[in-house]
Amino acid sequence: MDNFITKNKRSIYGGLIATIFTGLGAFLLGNLSGYEAKQLITSSLPGVNMLCNTIALASATILALLLTLLGISFGSESKLKKAHYHQVLTIAKFDTILFVGALVMFQFFNIPITEAENVETSWFETIYWATLLFSSILSGMMITVILMLYSTVTNIIHIIGLGEDHYLISSDETEEEAED
Template identity: 45%
Template sequence: MDIIIKRALVGGAVSTLVMGIGTFILGEISGYRAMDMLSTSLSGINMLCNTVILASSTILALMLTLLSISRSADSRLTKKHYRNVLHIAKYDTILIVVATITFLMLNLPIIESNEVPENWYVAIYYTSLGMASVLGGGLIAIVTMLYGTIASIILIVGLKITDHPLVDHEEAEDAKEEQEKQEEENKKEEKRESTK
C-alpha cells in the first residue's frame, strides 16, 4: 500500500476514533434523552453531510485539472501516480454516495412520528453520530491523500525534481534519446543545406 494512502487512512481513522471517544464520554442515554439529543444534533449532522457532499464534489471536479497538469509535465509520471489519482477519485465518489444517503436518511421525520418506539431513538442517535464520524474521517482521509498527490506534482512539475519516485526514468531516458536523435538529424540537414 502506498505511503500516501497509509497516511490518509491513519488520519481518517484517528478523526473517527476521536468522534467515537466523544460519543463514549457522553455515556449511555435513555430513549427519551436520545430523542432530545437527536433533535439537537440533526441540524449539525445535516450541515456536515452538505459540507462533505460539496467538498467531495469540488475535489472530484478539480481532479481533472490535476490530470491535465500531470499530462503536461516535462517529466513522464509513473503509473503509480495515476493509480493514486484513481484511488482518490474512487474514495471521493464513495464518500459522496455515503454522505447523500446519510443526509436522506436523517431527513426522515423520525422525531415527529408516533410509530417509532422510544428505545429505537438510542440506536438512531448512536448510528447518526457514527455516520458523522465516518463522514468526517473520510473527508480528512481524502484531503490527506490529495495533499500527498499535489505535493508530489509540485515537486516534479514546479521544482523540476527528476529523482522523485513518481518520475518514470525509463520513459524520460527514451524521450531524451529521441530528442538527441532529432537534434542530430536537424544538424545533418542544416549541413546539407549549407553545402548546396
C-alpha cells in the first residue's frame, strides 16, 4: 500500500483535493430538516444519475483503452520494465472499483425512495448526506484515475514517441545498445 501511494502521490492528491472541494461545497449548506433533504434529493436525482452514467461510461472506456495501451507497450521496440505494466494494472484495478461504485450508486438512485410513504423524514437527511459523500468520492476517484492514466500515457510518449531514455526502459535493452 505504501508503494501505491508513493508511486501515485500526485494522482491521489488530485483526487483527494477534488473530493474535499466537492464535498465541502455541499457541507457548507449546514443542517437540513428531513423535508428539505427530501426536496433536495428529488431535485438532485437527475444530476446524480448523470454523474453515475458519465463515470460508468468513462470507466468502461478507460478499461477498453488500457488494452490498446498494452498493445502499444508490448509492440514497441523498447523493452519496458515490469513497473510500467504494474502502473497499467493499478489503473485497471482502481478504474474497476470506480466502475462498480458508479453502477451501484446509479442502481441505488433508481429506487423511488422519495415517493415511498413509509420512510421517515429523518432518513432523508442521512440519504442526502450519503449521496453527497459518495458522489464526491466517485468524482475524486475519477480524477485520480485520469491523473494516473495521464502519467502512464506521458511515460509511453517519452519512451516510444520521443525515444527518450526513461526509467521504465529495461536496463537489458540499454546494455545491448551500448554493446553495438
